[in-house]
Amino acid sequence: MSLSLKKQKMPEQDPKVRAKNFAEVALGYSAGDAALEAARCLQCKNPLCRQGCPVEVNIPEFIKHIKDGDMDAAIGSIKNFNSLPAVCGRVCPQEEQCEKHCILAKKGEPVGIGRLERYAADYARNKGETVKPVAYKADAQKVAIVGAGPAGLTAAGDLAKMGYQVTVFEALHLPGGVLMYGIPEFRLPKEIVQAEIDNLRKLGVEIAVNAVIGQTFTVDELMEEEGFNAVFIGTGAGLPHFMGLPGENLNGVYAANEFLTRCNLMKAYRFPECATPIKVGRKVAVVGGGNVAMDAARTALRLGAEKVYIVYRRSEEEMPARKEELHHAKEEGIEFRLLTNPVAVLGNDEGWVKGLRCVRMELGEADASGRRRPVEVPDSEFELDVDVVVIAIGQGPNPLVQSTTKGLETNRKGNIIADAETGATSKPGVFAGGDIVTGAATVILAMGAGKKAAVAIDRYLKDKKNR
Amino acid sequence: MYKILEKQELAPSVKLFVMEAPLIARKAKPGQFVILRIDENGERIPLTIADFNREKGTITLIFQEVGASTRQLGRLNAGESLLDLVGPLGKPTHIEKMGTVVCIGGGIGIAPVYPIARGMKEAGNKVISIIGARSQDILIYEDEMKAVSDELHITTDDGSKGHKGLVTHVLQQMIDAGTKIDLVMAIGPVIMMRSVAEVTRPYGIHTVVSLNPIMVDGTGMCGGCRVAVGDENKFACVDGPEFDAHLVDFNGLMARQRMYKPNEHDASQRCARHGGEGECQCHSH
Ligand SMILES: Cc1cc2nc3c(=O)[nH]c(=O)nc-3n(C[C@H](O)[C@H](O)[C@H](O)COP(=O)(O)OP(=O)(O)OC[C@H]3O[C@@H](n4cnc5c(N)ncnc54)[C@H](O)[C@@H]3O)c2cc1C
Ligand SMILES: Cc1cc2nc3c(=O)[nH]c(=O)nc-3n(C[C@H](O)[C@H](O)[C@H](O)COP(=O)(O)OP(=O)(O)OC[C@H]3O[C@@H](n4cnc5c(N)ncnc54)[C@H](O)[C@@H]3O)c2cc1C
Ligand code: SF4
Ligand code: SF4
Ligand code: FES
Ligand SMILES: [Mg+2]
Numbered sequence: 001m002s003l004s005l006k007k008q009k010m011p012e013q014d015p016k017v018r019a020k021n022f023a024e025v026a027l028g029y030s031a032g033d034a035a036l037e038a039a040r041c042l043q044c045k046n047p048l049c050r051q052g053c054p055v056e057v058n059i060p061e062f063i064k065h066i067k068d069g070d071m072d073a074a075i076g077s078i079k080n081f082n083s084l085p086a087v088c089g090r091v092c093p094q095e096e097q098c099e100k101h102c103i104l105a106k107k108g109e110p111v112g113i114g115r116l117e118r119y120a121a122d123y124a125r126n127k128g129e130t131v132k133p134v135a136y137k138a139d140a141q142k143v144a145i146v147g148a149g150p151a152g153l154t155a156a157g158d159l160a161k162m163g164y165q166v167t168v169f170e171a172l173h174l175p176g177g178v179l180m181y182g183i184p185e186f187r188l189p190k191e192i193v194q195a196e197i198d199n200l201r202k203l204g205v206e207i208a209v210n211a212v213i214g215q216t217f218t219v220d221e222l223m224e225e226e227g228f229n230a231v232f233i234g235t236g237a238g239l240p241h242f243m244g245l246p247g248e249n250l251n252g253v254y255a256a257n258e259f260l261t262r263c264n265l266m267k268a269y270r271f272p273e274c275a276t277p278i279k280v281g282r283k284v285a286v287v288g289g290g291n292v293a294m295d296a297a298r299t300a301l302r303l304g305a306e307k308v309y310i311v312y313r314r315s316e317e318e319m320p321a322r323k324e325e326l327h328h329a330k331e332e333g334i335e336f337r338l339l340t341n342p343v344a345v346l347g348n349d350e351g352w353v354k355g356l357r358c359v360r361m362e363l364g365e366a367d368a369s370g371r372r373r374p375v376e377v378p379d380s381e382f383e384l385d386v387d388v389v390v391i392a393i394g395q396g397p398n399p400l401v402q403s404t405t406k407g408l409e410t411n412r413k414g415n416i417i418a419d420a421e422t423g424a425t426s427k428p429g430v431f432a433g434g435d436i437v438t439g440a441a442t443v444i445l446a447m448g449a450g451k452k453a454a455v456a457i458d459r460y461l462k463d464k465k466n467r
Numbered sequence: 468m469y470k471i472l473e474k475q476e477l478a479p480s481v482k483l484f485v486m487e488a489p490l491i492a493r494k495a496k497p498g499q500f501v502i503l504r505i506d507e508n509g510e511r512i513p514l515t516i517a518d519f520n521r522e523k524g525t526i527t528l529i530f531q532e533v534g535a536s537t538r539q540l541g542r543l544n545a546g547e548s549l550l551d552l553v554g555p556l557g558k559p560t561h562i563e564k565m566g567t568v569v570c571i572g573g574g575i576g577i578a579p580v581y582p583i584a585r586g587m588k589e590a591g592n593k594v595i596s597i598i599g600a601r602s603q604d605i606l607i608y609e610d611e612m613k614a615v616s617d618e619l620h621i622t623t624d625d626g627s628k629g630h631k632g633l634v635t636h637v638l639q640q641m642i643d644a645g646t647k648i649d650l651v652m653a654i655g656p657v658i659m660m661r662s663v664a665e666v667t668r669p670y671g672i673h674t675v676v677s678l679n680p681i682m683v684d685g686t687g688m689c690g691g692c693r694v695a696v697g698d699e700n701k702f703a704c705v706d707g708p709e710f711d712a713h714l715v716d717f718n719g720l721m722a723r724q725r726m727y728k729p730n731e732h733d734a735s736q737r738c739a740r741h742g743g744e745g746e747c748q749c750h751s752h
Contacts (some may be wrong), residue, residue, distance in 0.1 A: 274510075
């Protein structure tokens with residue numbers, strides 16, 4: 001039997017239908033799809049795919065188990081490396097990681113590693129996973145985790161399994177970090193994130209929501225007064241950047257964080273049954289070209305906008321968003337205004353957005369990052385008729401923890417300085433990882449950092465005890 | 468769950484809750500606030516910490532019923548609980564001995580000014596307070612303010628109590644009479660705070676106001692609470708809520724506070740459909 005050069009297709013909701021609902025776009029493989037896709041894997045002796053995965057999931061092994069129909073073994077194998085496979089199978093930029101390196105990608109399409117990972121994780125969840133609580137020893141040491149995003153949750157799970165007494169402190173009323181408040185339901189159903197969090201609780205991890213570290217407690221208080229022997233900081237990149245445009249404070253201008261938080265965390269799409277309001281634009285411009293911009297644009301469409309533009313100053317090639325999501329956005333009817341840069345938000349007499357003034361750009365010389373730098377085309381100003389503008393040009397580190405913790409060093413951008421292998425910071429007993437260290441990155445990198453830090457914290461606490 | 472230990476009605480549609488909140492009470496300082504959520508479908512509602520008792524582990528919240536969520540809040544009773552309560556948030560008031568401090572509270576703003584006046588008094592300042600309301604029956608915290616002030620002036624719009632007129636009239640008279648003022652601290656409706664800023668500006672009297680833009684997270688994550696202060700945009704939830712009144716763009720703030728007027732109307736209408744004021748069912752199913 002000759003194997004297909006193409007991946008098994010992912011069943012999806014029809015673009016016209018899904019553009020009006022918040023249900024998941026990609027529906028997941030059937031058992032038949034999964035078997036066919038698993039059969040495409042060559043079971044390489046030296047699997048290049050693994051090198052592309054930041055946590056080195058044993059890809060051929062778990063795929064072989066799927067092929068053999070041994071799903072318990074498949075999920076067991078994945079979970080040895082990755083504690084959130086249902087999430088990563090959905091949101092990892094596979095085309096730049098595992099699948100990019102797959103040997104099949106040289107001739108045709110790579111193995112659908114992410115899709116298979118998702119299939120195994122969903123299978124396990126639907127079957128009902130059994131999580132055994134870890135019995136603490138009476139003298140178990142205590143570890144505090146600050147921030148319940150993928151970095152913090154991964155560190156928490158691993159440390160709990162090692163027998164530590166772990167408490168996660170989360171500022172918001174729900175744990176999950178960007179997985180809960182940022183990435184929309186139609187890409188990552190909240191039920192999946194919730195199931196992972198429930199599993200952590202069953203494992204014995206305590207999650208204290210409504211606890212802002214730097215306010216409710218400081219890191220120093222956690223260590224000196226609350227008896228924590230070590231602290232892991234995974235507070236993410238949650239500080240929205242604005243552009244400093246004239247008119248940026250008009251009504252109808254949102255940072256993507258606010259727009260997405262109102263919709264995902266606060267369920268504003270169910271207003272007024274859910275009490276948080278959101279401005280549903282008639283015509284919406286989203287400024288930016290990353291995953292955050294795509295998510296905001298597709299959310300605006302689902303809220304009921306007639307027209308949604310992505311305004312991006314470079315060309316499609318330079319867009320940092322996942323290709324798959326770019327494709328989805330196009331299918332749904334999002335209009336791309338590339339090589340276009342906003343210069344002012346225009347308002348009406350009552351202080352509401354009535355347009356976005358833009359200039360056209362062209363690509364000039366390559367900059368330090370190797371991408372060609374966009375430069376303004378003279379006299380190319382034009383106006384987009386919009387009533388909502390969402391700024392999605394990136395996020396920086398929130399300073400709350402750094403500014404209230406003695407002896408915690410940060411870099412020029414305000415990120416915590418931590419060892420790439422261990423997460424150790426300048427402050428003894430304090431470790432950090434995820435977006436707060438690297439700047440806005442990916443779920444799997446944040447998880448990888450949480451994992452490494454858990455190992456390092458274990459080593460640190462054992463060394464300290466034996467001294 | 469966060470328990471309501473005590474409930475009082477201070478004036479029609481102004482209610483006071485004493486909340487069980489030991490962790491917040493332990494850290495709270497004058498000028499800070501909390502964010503609460505009533506139930507699973509609730510929005511995040513910011514309210515100033517009007518008082519706190521570290522020994523008892525309680526904080527006091529005072530709120531005016533102005534829309535769907537605050538009305539729903541007002542229907543809760545002692546013994547019931549809120550789903551979420553987080554804090555203390557924001558920066559505390561800068562309190563030190565400065566000399567003479569004029570504390571101005573307008574309407575519901577008297578509640579948050581109270582712990583500040585008390586703190587200023589304890590720090591050794593002479594505290595002159597001016598509190599104002601539309602009418603005597605909605606004037607709150609008169610006794611509390613009297614207890615922490617060297618002088619207390621009352622104004623009402625309708626003249627039912629104290630001076631007939633606005634708090635700014637009394638402030639202007641004080642300045643005209645040559646009173647030496649080292650700091651004015653004003654909390655109340657934005658229009659009042661803007662007027663206070665205009666009164667003190669020509670004399671260069673340092674004036675601080677506490678801003679209440681629409682907030683979501685209260686941790687600096689969403690950017691919704693941004694306010695232009697001088698040449699900069701500040702996030703009121705983490706950089707404030709207190710700012711130098713002479714630098715604040717009050718008109719911009721007022722415009723942004725109206726962002727959800729059409730939605731708020733819908734929410735209130737929906738409440739009315741569910742049985743009118745006092746019996747809204749929309750969040751309890
Ligand atoms: C809209 C959007 C879409 C994205 N799409 C993708 C994608 O498709 N694929 C992908 O791989 N990555 C994506 N990312 C990036 C990815 O989500 C992040 O890199 C990842 O979530 C970082 O994890 P983290 O644990 O470091 O931080 P976060 O997920 O940001 O979590 C940090 C947590 O810490 C909490 N916190 C912050 N300060 C405090 C404090 N002082 N006290 C207590 N708690 C605090 C926050 O409330 C939050 O819950 C996306 C990001 C966004 C915003
Ligand atoms: C730091 C801060 C401290 C505050 N302290 C107090 C206080 O001690 N007592 C008190 O009575 N009120 C206080 N407020 C205002 C209070 O939060 C609002 O009145 C309340 O959220 C209105 O909710 P609603 O649904 O009942 O009214 P709605 O009908 O939804 O809104 C009425 C008006 O309230 C304002 N508002 C609505 N939602 C919010 C929000 N999420 N954040 C801020 N303002 C909003 C808007 O300007 C709106 O026009 C404070 C606000 C802030 C930001
Ligand atoms: S975790 Fe992400 S990168 Fe690693 S194998 Fe799974 S999908 Fe690929
Ligand atoms: S490189 Fe591709 S074909 Fe080879 S083991 Fe990995 S997934 Fe299978
Ligand atoms: S309320 Fe979100 S940043 Fe201030
Ligand atoms: Mg409301």
